[in-house]
Amino acid sequence: MRLLVTGGCGFIGSNFVRWILKEHPEDQVINLDKLTYAGNPSNLKDLEDDPRYLFIHGDICDPVDVDEAFSRDPDAVVNFAAETHVDRSIMDPSVFIQTDILGTFQLLEAVRRHQTPRFVQISTDEVYGSIERGSFDEESPLRPNSPYAASKAGGDLMVRAYFKTFGTPVLIVRSSNNYGPYQYPEKVIPLFVTNLLEGRKVPLYGDGMNVRDWLFVEDNCAAIDLILRRGVDGEIYNVGGNREITNLELTKTLLSLLDKDETYIEFVDDRLGHDRRYSLNCEKVRNLGWEARWDFLDGLRYTLEWYRENEDWWRPIKSGEFKEYYLRKYGNI
Ligand code: NAD
Ligand code: DAU
Numbered sequence: 037m038r039l040l041v042t043g044g045c046g047f048i049g050s051n052f053v054r055w056i057l058k059e060h061p062e063d064q065v066i067n068l069d070k071l072t073y074a075g076n077p078s079n080l081k082d083l084e085d086d087p088r089y090l091f092i093h094g095d096i097c098d099p100v101d102v103d104e105a106f107s108r109d110p111d112a113v114v115n116f117a118a119e120t121h122v123d124r125s126i127m128d129p130s131v132f133i134q135t136d137i138l139g140t141f142q143l144l145e146a147v148r149r150h151q152t153p154r155f156v157q158i159s160t161d162e163v164y165g166s167i168e169r170g171s172f173d174e175e176s177p178l179r180p181n182s183p184y185a186a187s188k189a190g191g192d193l194m195v196r197a198y199f200k201t202f203g204t205p206v207l208i209v210r211s212s213n214n215y216g217p218y219q220y221p222e223k224v225i226p227l228f229v230t231n232l233l234e235g236r237k238v239p240l241y242g243d244g245m246n247v248r249d250w251l252f253v254e255d256n257c258a259a260i261d262l263i264l265r266r267g268v269d270g271e272i273y274n275v276g277g278n279r280e281i282t283n284l285e286l287t288k289t290l291l292s293l294l295d296k297d298e299t300y301i302e303f304v305d306d307r308l309g310h311d312r313r314y315s316l317n318c319e320k321v322r323n324l325g326w327e328a329r330w331d332f333l334d335g336l337r338y339t340l341e342w343y344r345e346n347e348d349w350w351r352p353i354k355s356g357e358f359k360e361y362y363l364r365k366y367g368n369i
Contacts, residue, residue, distance in 0.1 A: 043117030050079035129183035136187035216253030242306030244284030251277030276316035
């Protein structure tokens, strides 16, 4: 397969590119990425000289950039490119609407023009909104609560419309919270791990009782790979880690793994519109033959070790653009 991956310099995208070239040595990957603050070419440094890998610096919202990538005649497109951080979407939603809705639209148009055989939209469980009990399945209504989630839902609805109206061969993957190497340190696990490695406190929102379902990034890559090859056009697939935990419990686990006590927790104001709990029914993807392989504690230990051993990856990030963002958001914590 010749795959066009968008957003391949981000967290999940870079893990996915590496996964594909390892699991399918005959495949080729074209990576179209704008290199926003979250895109880091060093995430794929090891593949720079690999003849199977091609990087194109470009924006999914720009039809010229998109056409350049599609002129390589991909067999399938996997769209990871997005603005992804809920807190930033609360500070300024506009770029989320631009990339997550209009960018998805530009890609769908290109799929139609170039008659690309397959388009996989990487979406999120956040489009369903919050659920106190039970789990969302793929038929659950979309009730997004943050500007990020609403933008992703907008992208998903456009994908659905192209399938219904034009018969565009699309699939949607909605996963729960990923964690693992190369995650930008604005997200809770890498933020807390790197703060603790720096000897700083960790800012826990509200009462810390919000629940997230954690999925090791490699398990998500395996699911996306399977859905890409075996999924049915027009279908949606939920992918969850089946590992629900409160933020407080997660924080205490990280503290104990790093030999720190609870004085390192700083309870701070809650996120606006903070979703209480996410939970997915993943029977459909399991019926395709997928299951999460990573145990949560093993995955956490592995991730923590990765951040410990790769300070030269995250320290420059934390002293750049991120520093300004952090100060604005958290002050002196
Ligand atoms: P990320 O923020 O780490 O990376 C996003 C990547 O997209 C970056 O490389 C960035 O440069 C690129 N990008 C942004 N705007 C672009 C544009 N206009 N044109 C081209 N490239 C652009 O994101 P992530 O956490 O790896 O998430 C990847 C995808 O998975 C997103 O669509 C996100 O909504 C979805 N998702 C993420 C999670 C998670 O836990 N991280 C869970 C479910 C779904
Ligand atoms: O569920 C999938 C989603 O997971 C993806 O679609 C998003 O792209 C991804 O960012 C993630 O969204 P969350 O908002 O769940 O992730 P985040 O890491 O920002 O926060 C996880 C939980 O931790 C959430 O309940 C808020 C809390 N939190 C987060 C930060 C950054 C804190 O308590 N303190 C913090 O400083």
